[in-house]
Amino acid sequence: MSETLVITDGDALIVADVQRDFLPGGSMAIAGSEDVVAPLNRVIDLFYPRGFPIYAVSFRHSDDHAAFQAQGGKFPAHCVADTAGAEFASGLGLPAFAMMISREVQEGGSGFAGTQLEFQLMMYGVKRVLIGGLGDGVAAMVRDAVRLGYSVVVLRGAVRTHRDEEQVLAELTGLGATVIPAADVA
Numbered sequence: 729m730s731e732t733l734v735i736t737d738g739d740a741l742i743v744a745d746v747q748r749d750f751l752p753g754g755s756m757a758i759a760g761s762e763d764v765v766a767p768l769n770r771v772i773d774l775f776y777p778r779g780f781p782i783y784a785v786s787f788r789h790s791d792d793h794a795a796f797q798a799q800g801g802k803f804p805a806h807c808v809a810d811t812a813g814a815e816f817a818s819g820l821g822l823p824a825f826a827m828m829i830s831r832e833v834q835e836g837g838s839g840f841a842g843t844q845l846e847f848q849l850m851m852y853g854v855k856r857v858l859i860g861g862l863g864d865g866v867a868a869m870v871r872d873a874v875r876l877g878y879s880v881v882v883l884r885g886a887v888r889t890h891r892d893e894e895q896v897l898a899e900l901t902g903l904g905a906t907v908i909p910a911a912d913v914a
């Protein structure tokens with residue numbers, strides 16, 4: 729049994745890449761991806777009434793992105809700007825004040841790369857980030873957040889990638905993150 733994690737001033741929630749192309753029926757669907765929405769909504773519902781910062785990070789690729797198969801890359805076209813696949817999951821309950829962080833980076837890149845995320849976190853006095861989401865960008869986000877000196881909590885049950893979940897969570901722990909069940913956040 730794990731301990732409850734109580735959110736406090738100085739905490740922020742980062743929801744990474746919970747976009748339709750990573751959900752069932754999307755061009756890069758991840759097995760079980762739809763299962764992250766309910767735990768993320770639960771944590772969003774804890775942050776929202778307290779006014780704690782919530783960041784929604786997403787890919788917004790051009791339709792001729794170099795990583796796409798049509799340009800000789802290894803990935804199918806996904807999360808193309810201004811398409812349904814780039815939209816957040818329809819059931820994801822992001823509040824109006826959630827800060828949207830959009831990026832155009834190579835696959836698996838962090839939401840810190842080429843964005844104002846680090847500045848935003850500093851501006852709000854954030855010391856600890858709770859992270860959940862889809863794809864390899866989650867691990868990159870954890871790596872960069874630890875490198876930047878944040879205490880990092882990965883929300884078990886709110887993370888899915890194309891790789892084995894337990895292996896990914898072990899890697900994230902090895903990077904310096906704490907992994908707790910999303911249900912244990914209060």
